[in-house]
Amino acid sequence: MYGLINRFTTHPGRRDELIAAMTGDAGPLPGCRSFVVAKDPADPDAVWITEVWDSEEDWRASLDLPAVRASIDKALSLIASFGERTVTLPVSLRP
């Protein structure tokens, strides 16, 4: 499996819009095992995105889905800075 941990900081006061953009109905996401959007409690403009995919290829293919493409374009307009991007190799996912 292929995992990602990302932290984004929005322009001041725009976090809720980013969350809305990243949690809209993107339709089926083939190979997506987990996609979590979370607020950073220590920073009112920061979000954490943690993802698990069956493969890196599945994750890359998702970037071409129209709904995902649209949410990324919207998100990019709201993001002021990108935090550390971590790739992981999940070995277990429950429940």
Next chain:
Amino acid sequence: MYGLINRFTTHPGRRDELIAAMTGDAGPLPGCRSFVVAKDPADPDAVWITEVWDSEEDWRASLDLPAVRASIDKALSLIASFGERTVTLPVSLRP
């Protein structure tokens, strides 16, 4: 919801044992929405644990479950250092 992102580094060569300890059958975990154990591809001794719980209380209660207690005790014997511990507030979890 309540989320955690943790990175642990084991004593040299002990990662597989830590993964085994953290992925054993702990039985039902009330309130656990997601528990991911992942290898860090950049460090052969490091693992990432990302968790989502219905509440912080559910997470705390899980620490008292015998099977969880046993896996934590085993894990502690294998862990050489604890990386940054991040608390998050998940707002969306799919699928």
